[in-house]
Amino acid sequence: xxxxxxxxxxxxxxxxxxxxxxxxxxxxxxxxxxxxxxxxxxxxxxxxxxxxxxxxxxxxxxxxxxxxxxxxxxxxxxxxxxxxxxxxxxxxxxxxxxxxxxxxxxxxxxxxxxxxxxxxxxxxxxxxxxxxxxxxxxxxxxxxxxxxxxxxxxxxxxxxxxxxxxxxxxxxxxxxxxxxxxxxxxxxxxxxxxxxxxxxxxxxxxxxxxxxxxxxxxxxxxxxxxxxxxxxxxxxxxxxxxxxxxxxxxxxxxxxxxxxxxxxxxxxxxxxxxxxxxxxxxxxxxxxxxxxxxxxxxxxxxxxxxxxxxxxxxxxxxxxxxxxxxxxxxxxxxxxxxxxxxxxxxxxxxxxxxxxxxxxx
Numbered sequence: 618x619x620x621x622x623x624x625x626x627x628x629x630x631x632x633x634x635x636x637x638x639x640x641x642x643x644x645x646x647x648x649x650x651x652x653x654x655x656x657x658x659x660x661x662x663x664x665x666x667x668x669x670x671x672x673x674x675x676x677x678x679x680x681x682x683x684x685x686x687x688x689x690x691x692x693x694x695x696x697x698x699x700x701x702x703x704x705x706x707x708x709x710x711x712x713x714x715x716x717x718x719x720x721x722x723x724x725x726x727x728x729x730x731x732x733x734x735x736x737x738x739x740x741x742x743x744x745x746x747x748x749x750x751x752x753x754x755x756x757x758x759x760x761x762x763x764x765x766x767x768x769x770x771x772x773x774x775x776x777x778x779x780x781x782x783x784x785x786x787x788x789x790x791x792x793x794x795x796x797x798x799x800x801x802x803x804x805x806x807x808x809x810x811x812x813x814x815x816x817x818x819x820x821x822x823x824x825x826x827x828x829x830x831x832x833x834x835x836x837x838x839x840x841x842x843x844x845x846x847x848x849x850x851x852x853x854x855x856x857x858x859x860x861x862x863x864x865x866x867x868x869x870x871x872x873x874x875x876x877x878x879x880x881x882x883x884x885x886x887x888x889x890x891x892x893x894x895x896x897x898x899x900x901x902x903x904x905x906x907x908x909x910x911x912x913x914x915x916x917x918x919x920x921x922x923x924x925x926x927x928x929x930x931x932x933x934x935x936x937x938x939x940x941x942x943x944x945x946x947x948x949x950x951x952x953x954x955x956x957x958x959x960x961x962x963x964x965x966x967x968x969x970x971x972x973x974x975x976x977x978x
Contacts, residue, residue, distance in 0.1 A: 620636035620669055620670070621636060621637055621642045622634060622635070624646075625665070626649055626653055628652075628756050628824050628876075629659050629759070629760055629812060629821050629822065629823060629824075630658070630660050630662050630763075631666065631756055631759045632662075632664065632666070633667075633668060633752055633755070634665060634666070634667045635649065636667070636669050636670065637670040637672065638671065638672040638673065641670060641745075644745045645670060645745045648749070649748070649749075651862035651864045651865065652749060652862055652864070653824075654822065654875060654876030655867075655873045655874045655875070656804075656874075656875050656876070657774075657875045657877050657878060659819075659876050662759055662763060666731075667733065668733045668735065668752075670735045670737065670747075670748060671735065671736045672744065673736070673737075673739070674738060674739050676736055677722075677724065677739075680724055681712070681721075683705060684701075684703050684705070684712055684724070687703040687705060687710075688703060689702060689703045689712075690702050690703075692711070692925065694754075694925040695920060695922065696919065696922060699717045700719075700925075702925075707728065707729035708726050708727065708728050709727045710724060710725070711725040711925060712725075720741070722738040722742070723741060733751050733926055735751065751926050752824060753823060753824060754921065754924070754925065754926040754927055755926060757810070757812075757823065757914075757918075757921060758930075759927070760812045760823075761916070761929070761931070761936055761939070762929075763815075764814070764815040764939060765812040765813060765815065765943075766813050766914075766915045766943040767810055767811070767813075767823070767914040767915045768783055768810070768811055768812075768813060768909070769783065769784070769785065769786075769809065769810065769913075769914055770782055770783040770784070770790065770809075770810070771790040771793070771794040772794075772806035772807045772811045772878070773794055773798065773803040773805055773806055774803060774806060774875055774878040775797060775973070775977055777879070778879070778881040779806065779819065779877075779880040780803070780881065780883075781813065781820050781882070781883045782794060782883075782884045782886060783909060783912050784885060784886055784908075785911065785912060787856075788885075788886050788887065789886035790808075790809075791828060791829050791830070791858075792886065792888060792960075792965075792966070793956065793969055793973070794808065795837070796965075796966035796967070796970040796973075797969075797970050797973060797974075798867070799837060799967075800971070802871070803872060803970075804873045804878075805822075805866055805867045805872065805873070806822040806874075806877070807820070807823055808827040808828070808863070808866075809826075809827075809828070810823040810825055813880065813943055813947065816943075816946050817880055817943055817946035817947040817950055818879065818880065819880055821876060822863075822876055822877070827861050827862075827865075827866040828858040828859065828860050829859050829861070829866075830857075830859075831852075831855065831858075832853060832960060834859065836965055842861070842868045842869035843861060843865070843866070844861065853960055880951055881951065881952075881977055882952055882954060882973070883905075883947060883952065883953040884953075884955075884956055884973060885900070885905075885908050885953065885954065885955040885956070886956050886969075887956065887957040889957070889959050890960060891959040891961060892961040892962050893957070893962065894958070894959075894962060895956065895969065895972055896958070897955070897956060897972055898957070899952065899955070902948050902949075905947075905948050906944055906945070909948070909953075910944060913944060915936055915937075915939070915940040916936035916937055916940070917933075952976065956973065
């Protein structure tokens with residue numbers, strides 16, 4: 618596989634050999650580094666996925682023209698992002714649906730050897746981000762094959778103790794994550810998707826940007842590593858958020874990006890648009906199990922709707938039973954704590970962090 622190597626990088630225990638054209642090498646390397654864990658790597662799976670990124674107008678136009686005439690089938694691998702899937706010889710291709718909002722500046726491919734390719738037009742805006750889409754997909758498929766289960770969650774470590782923060786969008790996961798980083802020097806493990814290993818032993822991060830709402834940012838002192846809250850609405854529940862890389866988030870609080878940690882506590886944040894005082898509760902086993910099931914992403918993920926770069930190796934029914942076992946282990950072995958508080962409570966982040974830290978070993 619030609620191209621300049623960015624070196625072998627590992628995410629969630631899966632190794633990737635990412636190669637680019639010389640002119641694109643620096644941008645791609647920096648972007649990968651901004652998502653790479655700094656410490657506590659997950660156990661390696663023993664697999665290597667090769668990704669070749671082509672930054673060539675001629676190649677992009679040639680393949681684009683051939684694909685325009687090829688038979689295609691619309692697929693929806695990611696929520697709200699339709700692609701057209703085609704096959705040219707032994708190579709599978711995916712291109713953005715021209716009728717969609719997606720920029721028509723990139724192509725994905727998987728060749729007969731299983732190598733993954735990304736073909737970019739040189740004018741592509743932030744083309745380095747497309748490699749992480751491939752990497753995330755492979756990481757999620759590899760994790761479930763290893764017996765791990767994905768959750769819509771964030772995770773951090775406080776003095777080495779892993780905290781899994783689970784909940785639907787808007788529940789307050791990132792607010793709690795930020796509270797722990799700002800007031801307990803908690804290392805970042807993951808944001809938005811987190812893998813839980815067999816027997817609920819550990820949490821493992823998935824390389825995804827950290828998205829922070831304006832209200833959470835406004836509770837922090839100004840920080841050059843984070844976007845200013847003034848550019849965002851501070852209304853509770855707003856879907857418009859700032860995005861930063863894991864390294865930028867960790868750097869803002871002088872903490873690290875940690876890939877894995879032993880799981881010691883599960884937190885269910887319940888934030889409200891008022892000034893109610895903070896309260897802590899430990900729901901019963903049935904209620905805790907239901908809360909986990911509501912945000913379990915194995916085998917069905919509300920965002921990653923259909924595998925495409927990495928085919929599943931195990932049937933969905935088997936994966937569902939695996940996830941059920943992990944959730945049973947979580948409820949049986951790890952305390953599940955619900956934190957309820959109003960977002961207008963004074964010293965919100967500090968009080969949340971203190972409440973969680975007191976429940977850790």
